[in-house]
Amino acid sequence: MRTKAGLWIDHRKAIVVAVTEKGEEIREIISNEVEKQLRRSGDSPLKGTYESLQIPADDSRQRNFTGQLNIYYDAVIASIRDAEAIVIFGPGEAKDELKKRLEKNNLGGRVVGIETVDKMTDHQIAAKIRQHFVQSR
Template sequence: MDAKLGLWIDHRKAIVVGITDKGEEKKEIISEVEKQDRRSGDSPLNGAYESLQKLADDSRQRAFTGQLNIYYDRVIAYIRDAKSILIFGPGEAKNELKQRLEVNNLGGRIVGIETVDKMTEPQIAAKIRQHFAE
């Protein structure tokens, strides 16, 4: 995508809006990352304790980080050809993506990083149009 684009991102999904001469192109990239493992219904009376069934905290964190990196790589694969990238979102995902872009030598294309709350797709598109119109 040889365009200016913006993306709203959190750990669950990324909404990418590209602005080209031909108009707008929208893409939603869903993350399959789970922050916490699903809890089973076991009790001490019915079977093994939960602590025996769960991975250690550091193992869970490594798995979570690995899943996030796969998600960020999918986002980067989609936005790789953009000339200018505006990144915004509510949490840490925007900064984590920025670091990942810098590792891939794409950090120079970032034109801004902003903290915003949840937004609808039309609000996201309007924010990106407004940013690149200035």
């Protein structure tokens, strides 16, 4: 069975639509651990010589953020791995980061389109994906 997939993605969630001859399936994948804004913990303002011990180093917070994103992107990739054609869209950097991750997994050749769009409902996403694959026939 030939499957085509499209998805809307940002750093918080992905809406994946798989289209086959039998119809379509919509799935939502949530990024549980990723925060949009990395925040420092502790009282503010911190005083004393122990501030560096109370606030995680920026590079360790960035490594944690990147690690969580990689887990999230791997879950998204697992849901679209069998698709012969993939279209990706969304508002920010996540769509390009996902494309690079797909290329790293030797799936980059299946990406047939990337587009910047703002927030959409699940129905709008499904309609846009259907329209994209109907026009590309």
